[in-house]
Amino acid sequence: MYLALRNLLQDKLRLILSMIGVALSVTLILLLLGLRAGALRSAVIYLENTPGSVAVMPPGARSTGAGLGQFISPETANAVASTQGVARVTPVLLMLAIPDLHERKEVIRLIGYDTALGGGPWDLAQGREPRADDEVVLDRVLADRHNFKVGDTLDLAGRQLKVVGLSNETSSWTGSSTFARKQLVESLLLAPGAASLLLVTPDEEISFSELVERLRDLPNTNVLLKSQVMANDRQIIANIFDQVIFLMVAAAFIVGALVVGMVIYTATIERRGEYGILKAIGARSGVLYRVVGIQALVSAGLGALLGIAFGFAAGWLVMTARPQFNVLLEPSAIVATLVAGLVMALLGAMIPARAVARLAPADVFRR
Amino acid sequence: MLRLAVSNLIQNKTRLLVSVGGVGLALTLVLFFGAVFTGAQGRMTVYIDNAGADVWVSQAGVRTMHMSESTLPATITAEVAAVPGVDGVVSILYTEGMLQAGGREYIIYVFGVPDDAPFGGPWRVVNGAPKPGPGEIIIDHAIAAQAGLELGDEVTVLGQRLSVAGLMSGTSSVASSVSFISHDDFARVRGGGDVVSYVLVSIVPEETAAAVADRVAQQVDGVTVQTRQQFAAQERALVKDMMADIINIMNTAGYLTGLAVVALTVYIATMARRREYGVLKAMGVRNGKLYQVVVWQALICVALGLALGLAITLVLSAVIPRFNELLVLSVSPASVFRVALVSVLLAGLAALLPARQLAGLEPVAITRRG
Numbered sequence: 001m002y003l004a005l006r007n008l009l010q011d012k013l014r015l016i017l018s019m020i021g022v023a024l025s026v027t028l029i030l031l032l033l034g035l036r037a038g039a040l041r042s043a044v045i046y047l048e049n050t051p052g053s054v055a056v057m058p059p060g061a062r063s064t065g066a067g068l069g070q071f072i073s074p075e076t077a078n079a080v081a082s083t084q085g086v087a088r089v090t091p092v093l094l095m096l097a098i099p100d101l102h103e104r105k106e107v108i109r110l111i112g113y114d115t116a117l118g119g120g121p122w123d124l125a126q127g128r129e130p131r132a133d134d135e136v137v138l139d140r141v142l143a144d145r146h147n148f149k150v151g152d153t154l155d156l157a158g159r160q161l162k163v164v165g166l167s168n169e170t171s172s173w174t175g176s177s178t179f180a181r182k183q184l185v186e187s188l189l190l191a192p193g194a195a196s197l198l199l200v201t202p203d204e205e206i207s208f209s210e211l212v213e214r215l216r217d218l219p220n221t222n223v224l225l226k227s228q229v230m231a232n233d234r235q236i237i238a239n240i241f242d243q244v245i246f247l248m249v250a251a252a253f254i255v256g257a258l259v260v261g262m263v264i265y266t267a268t269i270e271r272r273g274e275y276g277i278l279k280a281i282g283a284r285s286g287v288l289y290r291v292v293g294i295q296a297l298v299s300a301g302l303g304a305l306l307g308i309a310f311g312f313a314a315g316w317l318v319m320t321a322r323p324q325f326n327v328l329l330e331p332s333a334i335v336a337t338l339v340a341g342l343v344m345a346l347l348g349a350m351i352p353a354r355a356v357a358r359l360a361p362a363d364v365f366r367r
Numbered sequence: 368m369l370r371l372a373v374s375n376l377i378q379n380k381t382r383l384l385v386s387v388g389g390v391g392l393a394l395t396l397v398l399f400f401g402a403v404f405t406g407a408q409g410r411m412t413v414y415i416d417n418a419g420a421d422v423w424v425s426q427a428g429v430r431t432m433h434m435s436e437s438t439l440p441a442t443i444t445a446e447v448a449a450v451p452g453v454d455g456v457v458s459i460l461y462t463e464g465m466l467q468a469g470g471r472e473y474i475i476y477v478f479g480v481p482d483d484a485p486f487g488g489p490w491r492v493v494n495g496a497p498k499p500g501p502g503e504i505i506i507d508h509a510i511a512a513q514a515g516l517e518l519g520d521e522v523t524v525l526g527q528r529l530s531v532a533g534l535m536s537g538t539s540s541v542a543s544s545v546s547f548i549s550h551d552d553f554a555r556v557r558g559g560g561d562v563v564s565y566v567l568v569s570i571v572p573e574e575t576a577a578a579v580a581d582r583v584a585q586q587v588d589g590v591t592v593q594t595r596q597q598f599a600a601q602e603r604a605l606v607k608d609m610m611a612d613i614i615n616i617m618n619t620a621g622y623l624t625g626l627a628v629v630a631l632t633v634y635i636a637t638m639a640r641r642r643e644y645g646v647l648k649a650m651g652v653r654n655g656k657l658y659q660v661v662v663w664q665a666l667i668c669v670a671l672g673l674a675l676g677l678a679i680t681l682v683l684s685a686v687i688p689r690f691n692e693l694l695v696l697s698v699s700p701a702s703v704f705r706v707a708l709v710s711v712l713l714a715g716l717a718a719l720l721p722a723r724q725l726a727g728l729e730p731v732a733i734t735r736r737g
Contacts, residue, residue, distance in 0.1 A: 013720075014631070021631050058556075069463070069477065070526060106608070189438050247399065255624055263635075
């Protein structure tokens with residue numbers, strides 16, 4: 001252990017550089033996983049904060065992203081409301097719009113809701129909920145980025161809409177939420193009385209599963225637990241992200257392993273004379289492997305810890321500079337990156353271990 | 368000085384290989400992300416490019432198709448058709464939806480085009496029927512391959528069980544792909560009144576698209592009118608604006624990692640030869656010359672890393688679509704040039720640390736130590 005530490009510390013700047021190399025790889029892995037987790041969280045935060053535990057959707061629709069082109073008719077909504085065991089129905093009409101704000105296209109998810117029934121902003125930073133059909137509550141981050149204030153006018157889908165409130169927790173880099181009265185969205189979609197989904201709150205006398213069974217008897221609907229819809233929403237985002245992210249995580253991981261390998265290899269080669277002497281006086285290869293392994297573990301371990309700290313700093317930096325990004329560093333991701341750091345160390349130790357194994361004591365003395 | 372730099376680097380080939388590998392992979396991260404973006408951007412306008420319309424009419428304020436909803440009363444089609452210079456019109460229904468098959472969901476762009484439409488329908492159908500009939504769907508063969516679907520298999524789209532009647536090629540991207548169902552099927556499941564999403568316009572030969580677009584905009588209320596080129600440019604701008612920040616974040620992370628690897632490599636190579644540098648100093652070689660050696664080492668390292676990164680990205684671009692046709696990768700010369708430019712800066716920065724070490728070297732002390 002002492003020999004390993006001495007070897008590593010013989011050039012402190014090299015150790016620091018290697019730690020930074022590993023740390024940056026770990027940071028990149030953590031940042032990628034954090035962005036993914038943040039995007040998954042943003043995908044379900046609206047449903048999480050909307051009343052109801054059962055979702056009635058158009059036929060075949062299983063997620064809020066799907067079925068945007070399909071609607072539940074007013075007749076179906078009435079039938080749901082009058083089903084026994086239904087305490088409350090929250091109808092929501094969703095629409096996507098891409099306004100040009102300061103010559104930049106912004107994705108807005110327009111949520112039409114009934115102020116009396118819920119489904120609107122759950123954390124108002126400023127202002128009030130919309131009371132008229134030409135009023136909206138804008139996401140606070142989007143408003144800040146484009147200097148919108150309460151009282152300003154937003155040009156959306158050909159309408160001049162007055163901003164009456166700003167909401168928290170409704171931004172994401174894939175788009176932000178804007179809340180309006182349902183009638184406004186109905187008029188934009190030319191679909192009077194329609195809803196994208198109905199969120200149903202059961203009364204106290206009925207179980208979720210019983211209510212789901214009862215609602216499934218209604219025609220032209222797909223009835224799911226809200227938690228299932230949220231899981232489907234997350235899965236859709238994950239399907240898109242994961243194709244790209246896991247390749248990048250793999251590349252970052254290999255970079256980290258190569259950095260550890262390069263540093264420990266250099267440290268080993270510089271001390272090959274000493275290793276040769278150790279071999280000549282009877283030290284087994286296992287002892288030397290241990291020395292190399294400890295160096296790799298210390299170097300990668302310190303780098304991984306530094307990388308986790310960098311990861312938190314990078315997440316904070318990203319969310320401060322670009323508040324629409326949600327970087328969520330979950331404990332499972334941190335554990336995964338620590339494990340990745342250890343595996344980097346083991347892989348990185350393989351090259352110098354080979355060099356040590358090949359050392360012939362006699363050769364060292366001859367040299 | 369170049370010779371000295373090369374000999375310093377290749378004194379230990381394993382170390383050089385490892386460092387070039389590290390730099391190469393770090394730059395691969397940047398190039399790969401750029402390739403994903405360019406590939407997705409190229410596929411984003413695939414319907415607009417192939418629909419055969421010269422002019423596009425959408426709901427007022429709607430300038431894009433991706434992640435957008437355009438709803439027009441069906442009566443608008445006749446109004447557009449009556450504008451001088453218009454040769455033909457096709458009104459289509461469009462939405463983003465989910466294709467459910469084999470227990471998985473795939474995002475698709477769903478188009479409903481009238482059966483007798485002279486343009487706007489499927490193109491490059493590689494297998495099966497050229498148009499969807501009632502109860503049928505035409506999908507991209509990449510989705511079919513991933514979901515294990517064949518002609519005649521059933522899928523669920525917009526709540527309907529539809530039979531796969533044809534397979535198209537070249538419309539899929541990491542996020543979505545194009546599919547066609549019959550106009551009547553689409554109108555029935557959409558509900559909510561007699562509406563269309565977009566009106567596609569072809570123009571008479573003696574007119575220009577811009578002139579006809581202006582005329583339609585003046586004569587028809589409640590619409591946004593764009594030429595095909597304008598519409599496609601708006602789509603590309605949407606992808607760019609949506610992805611710009613995430614690309615910048617990924618690029619910064621990739622470049623910083625690359626920078627650390629190059630700095631480490633050049634530092635180690637310089638320190639391993641510090642005795643020789645001390646001798647050179649004692650012989651009167653100026654610091655400037657020694658810096659040149661360090662900068663050359665960094666440049667060579669970065670150049671080899673860039674070549675490796677580019678090679679890996681090109682191989683990935685060729686290999687990945689064979690396993691996952693949805694992930695289209697396209698390496699653009701512009702992105703290679705950008706990465707090369709930043710890499711030169713990286714080399715300069717990476718050389719700073721060892722250069723400082725060299726400046727601090729005392730010739731006599733070094734030779735005495737040696």
